[in-house]
Amino acid sequence: MNPFTNVPRQVEERLEHADWTTSRRDFLKTSGLLVVSFSAVAVASPFGSASETAARQGAGPYPDPDFKQLDSWIVIHQDNTATFYVGKTDLGQGTGTAFRQVMSDELDIAFDKTSVIMGNTDITVDQGGSGGSDALQVDGWPMRRVAAEARRVLLEMASVHFAVPVDRLTVRDAVISVTTDPDKKATYGELIGGRRFNVTLTGENINATTGRATVKTVQELRIVGQSPQRYDIPGKVDGSSRWAVDVKLPNMVHARNVKPPVAGATLIAVDESSVRDLPGFVKVVSKGNYVAVVSEREEQAIAAARQLKVNWKKPAAGVFPTSEGLFKYIRAATPTSSSKPSSSGDPDATLSTAAKLVEAEYEMPFQGHVAIGPAHALADPSNDQMTIYSNDMKSYGLRAGIAEFLQMPRDRVRVLWMDGPQGYGRTAADDAGFEAAFLAREVGRPVRVQWMREEETAWDTKGPAFTFKMRGALDSQGNLVALDYEARAADHGHLGYNEPDTVLVAQLTGKRRATPAAGSAATPSDMYVVPNRRAATHVVAMPLVWESPLRTGNLRDPNGPQVTFAAESFIDELAAAAKADPVEFRLRLLTANTADDNAFRRARSIAVVKAAAKASEWDTRPSPNPVDSGNIVTGRGFAYAFRNQTVIAQVAEVEVNRRTGRIWVKRLVCAHDCGLVINPEALRRTVEGAMLHGLSRALYEEVTFDTEKVTSVNWRSYPILTHADAPARIDVVLVNGDPTPDRPDLPHYGAGEAACKPMIAAVANAIYDATGVRIRRVPFRAERVLAALKTAAIA
Amino acid sequence: MSNVTLKVNGKTHTVDVDPSTPLLYVLRNDLDLHGPRFGCGLGQCGACTVIINGAAVRSCMVATSAVKGEITTLEGLSKDGKLHPVQQAWIDEQVPQCGFCQNGQILTAKTLLDRYPNPTDAQIRQGMAGVLCRCMTYYRVQAAIKRAAHAMVPTASASSKGGVA
DSSP: OOOOOSOOHHHHHHHHHSOTTSOHHHHHHHTTOOOOSOOOGGGSOSOOOTTSOOOOOOSOOOOOOOTTBGGGTEEEOTTSOEEEEESOOOOSSSHHHHHHHHHHHHHTOOGGGEEEEEOOTTTSOOOOOSOTTOIIIIIHHHHHHHHHHHHHHHHHHHHHHHTSOGGGEEEETTEEEETTEEEEEEEHHHHHTTSOOOOBOBOSSGGGOBOSOOOOOGGGOSSTTSOOOOTTHHHHHHSOOOOGGGOOOTTOEEEEEOOOSSTTOEEEEEEGGGTTTSTTEEEEEEETTEEEEEESSHHHHHHHHHHOEEEEEOOSSOOSOOSTTHHHHHHHSOOSEEOOOEEESOHHHHHHTOSEEEEEEEEEOOEEOOOSSOOEEEEEOGGGOEEEEEOOSOHHHHHHHHHHHTTOOGGGEEEEEOOOOOOSBSOTHHHHHHHHHHHHHHHSSOEEEEOOHHHHHHHSOEEOEEEEEEEEEEOTTSOEEEEEEEEEEEOTTOBOSSOTTTSHHHHHTTOOOSSOOOOOOOOOOOOOOOSEEEEEEEEEOOSOOSSOTTOBBOBSSTTHHHHHHHHHHHHHHHHHHTTOOHHHHHHHHHHTTTTSTTHHHHHHHHHHHHHHHHHTTOOOSOSOOOOOSSSEEEEEEEEEEEETTEEEEEEEEEEEETTTOOEEEEEEEEEEEOBSOSOHHHHHHHHHHHHHHHHHHHHTOOOOBOSSSBOOOSTTTSOOOOGGGOOSEEEEEEOOOOSSTTOTTOOBOOOSSGGGTTHHHHHHHHHHHHHSOOOOBSOOOHHHHHHHHHHTTOO | OEEEEEEETTEEEEEEEOTTSBHHHIIIIISOOOSSOOSOSSSSSOTTEEEETTEEEETTSSBGGGOOSOEEOGGGSSBTTBOOHHHHHHHHTTOOSSOTTHHHHHHHHHHHHHHOSSOOHHHHHHHHTTSOOTTOOHHHHHHHHHHHHHHHSTTSOOOOOSOOO
16 A cells, blocks of 8 residues: 555645644644655644644654655645755745745646745755755756656656657656647646555655656756745745744743843852742742743733843943953953964065065954844644644754754654744854753753843844954065965854754753854855965954853854955955056956966956956956045945855945045945856845845944943844945846856855955945945944044045 | 724724733634734734824824724725725735735835825835835835826836836
8 A cells, every 4th residue: 555645735725724722743643644754744834723723743653754755755636736845944035935946846746836835844854954055956856856856757657658668758747748738648647646656665764865866968858957936935924834833832931031121141149039929920930040931911921021130240341341441352362273274385584575565453342143133933742742833944843853952863853944034144043043942851841931121132143243453465566476465363262053052041051062152253164265375263262162152153154254354354455556457456366376276266266357347348457446525425346255166256335424434335236157147137145135234234234232241132223234325236247157158067056145245345445445444343323434534534 | 801892904903902002912812813023012023003084193102902904904905806906016016025014015106106196215214214124125125105196197207117027
């Protein structure tokens, strides 16, 4: 008997609208169908009104879906539609749509006849969730191969059905016909709808998963390269989408944390009587320095958390150097670790004999993820299991981490990934997921926890602060002959994703690892050819490593914007010192000596730099532009970077108000080469958002703190870009600079965060072009710019 | 706790809550209306926006008992199964990234267009400035507002920015 894991559409639809006493797994059982490892309970989002007696979880356990079974990836329904199951998450950049495109193309089915389910640990294989902008670069390949394999299997089935060889069959839009007799045809749904493939795949890990079929050439792809609209947008626009923040379960309660008032405080006592009589009060949970209040209703939990009397012991003196003293502190600190410098040629000798020596230092403060909706999760402890509803981009890591933290078998824990406010990286969504699970176990009821705004903005993980020291040597012709880079990052104790011994609740309850992570400071990512070059990096520790609101974690393109701000600002300073046009100066560095291993990358870099210059109608001349007499002066800046295999070059055109110091970036241009483009319009919007995220970091974002706490705690004290700052025009140019642009195996590289990288430098370079004043300290808020202009007697 | 009556999206509801409860929690948790979202609880970001008597109001800052007029949430913006032109423009322009803030963007844009059917760039920037987006979709939001203006008043300028899906 064939077990039915290829669940018919009508069953799925029934489940989608069913009451939640029945999971899909249970449904299969009660239908008399054999239960197998493949289930899809989260096809339907598990929430709704109380009348949907929702969400008693199924009996479990929840073993990992077997990535070597084709049925774990693709379900074909009797109505000739398909559902794809992938272990990724979509942070709102259209990756889910792109997955459907690549898989539809390989399977040969119309895009609108497919759907995709992502990131639910019990029904989608563990592809790690999101991160590193590698969704298409890495995970897209097994998706393509398994879809191609499904097509191959269907062709073989049709071959048997029609008794003709496969090479005499034609397949289009999920219909297979006999080439010479097109009336003989069968749909995918007729061939397999509602039944299992039962095809075993190979591959030593998920990324290597493959069948026997080969993927299509680029020239054969029909859906890739088109721009179907993102399927998730209508529900986000009409209010019908259901998010992790919306989940409701019977008997659920609400929790709010009470954080230590200052860094390094220890809990003396909690006075539960201060809130016991409040309406809806359920419980105070207190362990180590972790404190939370649980109430029946959300507003009751908020009120109780505010009212709870907690006695904390503060450290004798404040521990932090203050945000004003941060860079002095970083420069003076003894590094906790230093990398072995990468070096080529003889930079010291070249620098000491340079025709012109250029030196500069740059500073980048801590910046936050600061999600627009504070961290949250809901955990359900029914049936001695734990189900966590979360928007965490790494749902699989969250599941594994929570299982370890609670010492539960992994297969008794599952994470259902749902949409959420995104912070792109190691956000506090990790922390909230663990807290919800911890509290659910303590309370014995489903617990929804959400951080408050001041908690999110103060305690969310930070992108590390940096100082940079750069030196460059120009020869008598203005060629760059030596480049020396030294970075210091305040990154000791850098948090990984979903680590059961570093998430905040683990730290606060004392379950933390003995040795903090070493952290890192990155080096510039470019393809410049400089004969004598050195890059050295150091990591320093803040005075408090654990239980600190200044904890660091990956922020979108971790370290990229910081490092590229320094590196590409400095290239601009060198170009100015050489009295060379900034684009021409960069192209000189990119065209030199192209016969080495990086020739491929260099060729693509040249194409991208030229495309950005062309699209912006770049006016070839050295910077700065002579300052005219008006209040508003204008300039343009250029910056370029390489991220993994993606190349980006950007132009910012700015207006600087000499009276106020306000910067308005009125136009942005981005040339972007991420290889094969799956969905050009979705990509353009992703690039626009990433650029403006970079612009927000350039102009506004800075974590401030005094000696004992973070003082940037809301949108007034941690300002970000607003509508008032939006550029009047953005041009995104999609480039394919591959030296053999028509190659049939053109890869798809990453695009989620590359465009963040050069933005801050492009703006700094444009300010210099407009004013002749170099701002070497981020962010470029009006008061800082105005002060610099006054110093230079420009204001 | 006491009974409070609210008219939301054309329907009348009576809820038994502490009258000082911010409207946001009643809409989300008692009436299952998830368009408005908690973003800051401080009136700084706009994620919780609803329309009351034609004005964009931050529901995290309004006590439930203080609401006097009819409330429209994102769910109530479409009429007879047809999306409001602002919503349609949002889809046509493919505005959202993560989408969490878009409730506030859409409802604030709706009230902006009620006031200025053919808004200037400056009116859009000023009128929308208090609605924050962490994915920084501002450029597309502004393009969608112009697109919606043109759809609602065809003589309005329709200078959509950039490419359109």
